[in-house]
Amino acid sequence: MQIDMHYYGTYAMARAAGLTQDVSTVIATAAQFVDDNGDKAHIEFPDGGRLDSQATAHHAFHHRNIDPEDQRQIWVPFHFLPGNKGDSYTQKLICEMNSPVVEEMVQFNLAQIDQPYALPLLGITAHVYADTFSHYGFSGVSSRKNKIINDSFKFHQLAPKMKKYIIQKAKQFEEEYSNEGILDNIKSWFAETFSGALGHGAVVTFPDRPYLIWEFTYEDPKKKSGVRNNPETYLQCARGLHGLFSKAAENRPELSDGKGLSFSKIEGRVKDIIGLQAPKADRIAAWKRAAQSRKLFAAGAEEIPDYDGGSQWLNERHGLCRAKDSSDACGTDIFRFYQAASVHRVHVLRHLLPKHGLVVA
Numbered sequence: 001m002q003i004d005m006h007y008y009g010t011y012a013m014a015r016a017a018g019l020t021q022d023v024s025t026v027i028a029t030a031a032q033f034v035d036d037n038g039d040k041a042h043i044e045f046p047d048g049g050r051l052d053s054q055a056t057a058h059h060a061f062h063h064r065n066i067d068p069e070d071q072r073q074i075w076v077p078f079h080f081l082p083g084n085k086g087d088s089y090t091q092k093l094i095c096e097m098n099s100p101v102v103e104e105m106v107q108f109n110l111a112q113i114d115q116p117y118a119l120p121l122l123g124i125t126a127h128v129y130a131d132t133f134s135h136y137g138f139s140g141v142s143s144r145k146n147k148i149i150n151d152s153f154k155f156h157q158l159a160p161k162m163k164k165y166i167i168q169k170a171k172q173f174e175e176e177y178s179n180e181g182i183l184d185n186i187k188s189w190f191a192e193t194f195s196g197a198l199g200h201g202a203v204v205t206f207p208d209r210p211y212l213i214w215e216f217t218y219e220d221p222k223k224k225s226g227v228r229n230n231p232e233t234y235l236q237c238a239r240g241l242h243g244l245f246s247k248a249a250e251n252r253p254e255l256s257d258g259k260g261l262s263f264s265k266i267e268g269r270v271k272d273i274i275g276l277q278a279p280k281a282d283r284i285a286a287w288k289r290a291a292q293s294r295k296l297f298a299a300g301a302e303e304i305p306d307y308d309g310g311s312q313w314l315n316e317r318h319g320l321c322r323a324k325d326s327s328d329a330c331g332t333d334i335f336r337f338y339q340a341a342s343v344h345r346v347h348v349l350r351h352l353l354p355k356h357g358l359v360v361a
């Protein structure tokens with residue numbers, strides 16, 4: 001998914017569930033920051049302390065990265081949570097939307113609601129959960145199971161203008177690498193070849209476009225192809241996020257303003273936003289307009305604060321480079337995000353997946 005869902009949609013579901021504006025902002029910032037946090041450098045303090053970064057961005061420094069270590073430590077726990085279905089190991093690594101593994105991940109993270117890092121962990125949880133509704137059918141490791149038949153794409157109910165737009169976007173992605181001389185004789189949808197069939201590179205950003213109804217064919221005849229209805233699955237995702245945040249509000253009432261709405265009250269408006277066939281900036285604007293129109297939040301009309309690229313948290317991190325005492329880090333948002341990322345990664349890789357017989361890292 002992209003920022004329109006990971007930040008603006010997440011914020012909207014948190015506020016609609018009754019969480020306060022400040023709480024919703026932290027959660028939504030963490031959810032989007034998962035995609036923007038690629039720094040692996042550490043900070044050494046004069047008193048001998050050290051702060052290790054916890055990279056969560058699947059591109060880690062650059063979107064061309066296909067480091068096998070990052071696949072195991074970043075792609076799998078944060079972007080392609082395995083569904084544990086099938087007979088072979090590679091089949092079990094394929095992401096499934098809202099699988100029992102996903103449900104267990106959500107319940108464990110929600111149980112940390114009293115911890116100092118609870119809010120960024122809720123954001124990370126929201127990101128991982130949401131990605132299962134767009135990344136399903138693909139795995140976070142290089143695998144032939146991710147490959148598709150080139151040019152097998154078909155789009156349904158898509159306006160000609162938008163079809164032209166998304167195809168042009170795919171070509172721009174292709175040309176970026178062509179100009180760098182990385183590959184010769186690049187073919188359409190070349191991303192699958194370059195990525196080593198990693199993640200959903202073979203289908204470019206089509207899973208991340210909420211309005212798209214489309215289909216393609218996997219190379220593996222045993223894998224079920226067919227139509228993917230993004231609006232339908234994204235609406236399921238929004239409903240699940242609302243449920244997650246409603247439970248958080250119930251478990252820690254002080255995080256709520258007591259003005260939550262049931263999802264049924266906002267479902268029609270959310271469905272309209274998700275189905276909007278428009279570029280990302282216009283989809284973001286749709287979330288913001290809905291918040292201002294009194295159709296999303298019981299508290300009335302309000303502004304959704306714009307995402308700042310995580311600059312506030314990154315500025316905190318840069319400020320720590322000048323700190324003399326390592327304990328200064330403990331109360332910062334960036335430290336709590338790192339705490340949350342560590343808790344999530346360790347739980348997924350060392351406890352949750354092994355519980356289901358999957359040893360990834």
